[in-house]
Amino acid sequence: GAVVSQHPSWVICKSGTSVKIECRSLDFQATTMFWYRQFPKQSLMLMATSNEGSKATYEQGVEKDKFLINHASLTLSTLTVTSAHPEDSSFYICSARSPRGGDRGELFFGEGSRLTVL
Amino acid sequence: GQNIDQPTEMTATEGAIVQINCTYQTSGFNGLFWYQQHAGEAPTFLSYNVLDGLEEKGRFSSFLSRSKGYSYLLLKELQMKDSASYLCAVMDSNYQLIWGAGTKLIIKP
Numbered sequence: 001g002a003v004v005s006q007h008p009s010w011v012i013c014k015s016g017t018s019v020k021i022e023c024r025s026l027d028f029q030a031t032t033m034f035w036y037r038q039f040p041k042q043s044l045m046l047m048a049t050s051n052e053g054s055k056a057t058y059e060q061g062v063e064k065d066k067f068l069i070n071h072a073s074l075t076l077s078t079l080t081v082t083s084a085h086p087e088d089s090s091f092y093i094c095s096a097r098s099p100r101g102g103d104r105g106e107l108f109f110g111e112g113s114r115l116t117v118l
Numbered sequence: 119g120q121n122i123d124q125p126t127e128m129t130a131t132e133g134a135i136v137q138i139n140c141t142y143q144t145s146g147f148n149g150l151f152w153y154q155q156h157a158g159e160a161p162t163f164l165s166y167n168v169l170d171g172l173e174e175k176g177r178f179s180s181f182l183s184r185s186k187g188y189s190y191l192l193l194k195e196l197q198m199k200d201s202a203s204y205l206c207a208v209m210d211s212n213y214q215l216i217w218g219a220g221t222k223l224i225i226k227p
Contacts, residue, residue, distance in 0.1 A: 093160050107163065108163070
């Protein structure tokens with residue numbers, strides 16, 4: 001069964017609104033979660049690393065004020081796309097690393113959230 | 119810079135064997151991962167190699183040569199459900215995953 005759950009799977013919103021995506025680790029505590037974006041026919045692009053109890057670390061070129069990340073507990077990280085625009089339409093995926101094996105642990109992915117901004 | 123190279127697309131026949139290659143140049147190495155991703159779905163873990171050699175897991179095997187910066191994923195007895203993208207990812211010295219663009223595998227009857 002899934003060990004990382006992501007919600008919602010699909011979301012359609014109007015331009016200018018904000019959308020929140022949740023990522024939960026179900027079977028383990030994740031001090032670190034990762035948020036990716038994937039455009040059609042392209043590979044995963046790491047957006048940011050979410051750290052429990054501290055600020056997220058954003059990759060170069062990712063606007064931290066637009067993509068708000070909150071890692072409030074050891075099992076939940078949220079990504080909020082603020083003032084969404086059509087160019088933000090994409091497949092957003094979260095992941096968390098299994099605590100077994102430390103930094104080399106297997107990476108589990110959520111189901112992904114497909115965002116369409118009209 | 120850091121770079122992962124893998125073919126964009128491959129085609130194979132049901133029941134056959136296919137090898138998907140991945141070459142990498144990264145700052146440090148802490149393992150190489152292969153993931154399978156069906157269209158519209160999140161990636162799922164296939165294998166992890168950190169030592170040289172072949173790791174076999176059912177119909178799938180993964181090989182690593184650290185000195186050559188090279189890995190391959192071998193899929194045997196191909197089934198139609200194996201049609202997917204296969205992503206190669208390398209964990210660098212900072213334990214960050216560097217992702218390849220993925221290889222789209224098309225299986226024909």
